[in-house]
Amino acid sequence: WRTCNNTFLWHRPSCGRHPTGGSFVRPNKVNFGVDFLTAIKKRYVLEDGPEEDGKEQIVTIGNKPVETIGFDSIIKQQSQLSKLQEISLRNCAVSCAGDKGGIAKACPNIRNVDVSRNLLSSWDEVIDIADQLTHLEVLNLSENKLRFPSDSLSSTGRFTTLKVLVLSRTGITWAEVLQCAAGWPVLEELYLESNSISISERPIDILQTLKLLDLSSNRLIDENQLFLIAYLPRLEQLILSDIGISSLHFPDSGIGCKSSMFPSLQYLVLNDNRISQWSFINELDKLPSLQALSCLRNPLTEGSGAETARQFIIARIGQLQTLNKCKILPEERRGAELDYRKAFGNAWKKAGGHQDPAQNRPNEEFLAAHPRYQSLCLKYGAPEDGELKIQQPFLLKNQLLTLKIKYPNKLDEKVIEKQLPDSMTIQKVKGLLSRLLKIPVSDLLLSYESPKMPGREIELENDQQSLQFYSVENGDCLLVRW
């Protein structure tokens, strides 16, 4: 915004369609903002202005009156500013702390402040406010365009009780975070969503108490930058949604070993990224404390692979207990690991795998692609050949035996060929032949011979059994006598 003498006042990132465009604003329309305490009073105290004269305007909805119950007593309670603990001043045009000590006097018990989307423009103002709130635990500064101290000598304030800090959408840089972090000695949760952050250096002696870090929607972050925050000793939750990451490789550990990075990380969120390789998932198995993972809406887990994706993620990360907020029960893990072992059994054999441990030497490539495979074989045994046979689809035609039928007593009868299902009982075969030959079933005696066993004839004596029971195979010959 520019006034008519071309002085810049303040620039809100959400305004302005064109980067170099501006508009003219009448000076009296520009909001210079209010101080913190005034904003609190405006919001929580009943003012005696014309619009707040205590008489509530009767609003009607659908021709019925809206009855607000007990608002007077609410207003009375909230006016006792000294009792306020959790307040929100979002969008209240707060621009500064106001008179020194004013806040401390009026509302010393505040623990939780949402002062997002205001007009705070410098970190110094924030310090001025926070210095007066000795019990401050939660501070939300999102959507304030803050200017941070340019050198490390200027005071960054001491937020001695601050546990949760939200600096999303403030444009803060990583360097600025580290600079101010000295003033957050007990900080447990730090939210830095949507700041175009690039992690440029390792935090040393700062942020060591951090348990949760939210770096969602900072699309400049890549895997190498993550290594710079890999040694925060207490970091338990890391939220990396929508950062555009697609690859990950922990350089400090080999295949199947645990990394020393992210030693305390229990819950990792990787939703809405560009993960398309299983090697990424394999790497997560290296995290020593990982218990829970959320990995929704990635190319790897969408589309045709979606069904088996959950199974394979479970199988590839051995210590995972919760995936996409669903607990992995022991039966599910067992099923997933067995399926995974079976699915890659043929590849394992081709790569040099063998049921005999002395001959089991799968190549490097296979081991790199399937780091847990060997340990799964130890757990469940190596996959049997029978398991690995590619199942023929269960079509009836795959179950039919092509058999010759000979009549040794009636040599003038033609030898015929028939296709019969291997599950057909002898009784039914006799019935078929009976209709064919016009001979009663009870007169028929059946046996068979096989080119695999020349000279031998096997009697099919039990009517209740099937052809399969007698191991009749394709190409064998039934012998019918009466």
Place this chain on the structure above:
Amino acid sequence: MRECLSIHVGQAGVQIGDACWELYCLEHGIQPDGAVLDSKKDRLENAKMVPMAASFNTFFCESRAGKHVPRAFFMDLEPTVIDGIRTGKYRSLFHPEQLVSGKEDAANSYARGHYSVGSEIIDLVLERIRKLAEPCNGLQGFLIFRSFGGGTGSGFTSLLMEQLSIHYGRKTKLEFCVYPAPRISTAVVEPYNSVLTTHATLEHSDCTFMVDNEALYDICHHQLGIERPSYTSINGLVGQAVSSITASLRFEGPLNVDLIEFQTNLVPYPRIHFPMTAFAPIVSADKAYHKTFSVSDITTACFEFSNQLVKCDPRLGQYMACCLLYRGDVVPKDVNAAIAAMKSRHSIQFVDWCPTGFKVGINNHPPTMMPGGHLAKVQRAVCMLSNTTAVVEAWARLDHKFDLMYAKKAFLHWYIREGMEEGEFLEAREDLAALERDYEEVGQSLRYDGKNEY
């Protein structure tokens, strides 16, 4: 002292109870062993918004040892689920007599729950409830938690409700019922159980809050990023809804302060007592602080399908009554603005014969979330209870499923062999058809042309 007794029946009732009481304990600063967290009490003293004695005595009974015992009773016809409470985190919170389990379950059969198996345990249950009710100075009434579809939830509850009406006459009975959804149910006969129990309980219940498993499943899946919602995740949500609805019974608040007020504010006719619940905001813990929800935002959200706990379309019906209960950091100014905005944006149609309209209240106690749960902590929340004729959709769906099975007499023998008669099925179905007609009738406007009144 206006005590409320919570009764949890069957697997659904008991597991929802588990979630609720855990949440209540967090909200009131009560430890798993029943002791009040001292620093929290001091904090409550310091920040006391309203001068009063701890209002949670409506829900908790303080023993001489200073232990706070829930005014609750849990029962199931088989032991597994109750054993979960007996061995769970809050096992020291409850007295053993508050947890009753049978040996043989109801096998998803209303008949077993109501007649054969249920009838054997009803006397013991009533005796235990009497023991809980006796020390109360001014028992307001009962909150009953159960499912429609299960055998115990449907059958035993209707038996219990009949008996409670006999022994406790005019005491209010509020229900929290789980309406069945095909996606997470395993019993095909849920429509039978639901229709039978609704018919049997209709005259004994004063107000029934339904939660639809289908709606809850969708919320968990789409909004909370839970891939395959389990009963645990769903019960967490239900716990939040119940906490919002009972907040002003447990904390001093101006609206819906007692069970009678719920009836007065929401139920115009005895049978038309099924308000729809919606609440906002519903934010995944992974997206904490990504968005801030103003009073205006959460008010608007209550009118979105995705925030409703029962699947129906209020735009197709008419409102008879509506309560908006705000919790947390909410100022009257913002509420007034939100309501004014709502008026212009939403076409909310009220029936013309009903004098009550919208009631709005604020409870400054902030919404509490389970640590490590799926929901993000928020500064303010709102729960909307609306008695709308559109809820008849839920009954229509259930009746349709009932009809499909009953036409073929499918699965009927499971009920007949426990001593039920087909006549009871017909009677129940008739009653539900009448309920559908009742809803239709109240939705029609009164036409007075000077000669006849319709």
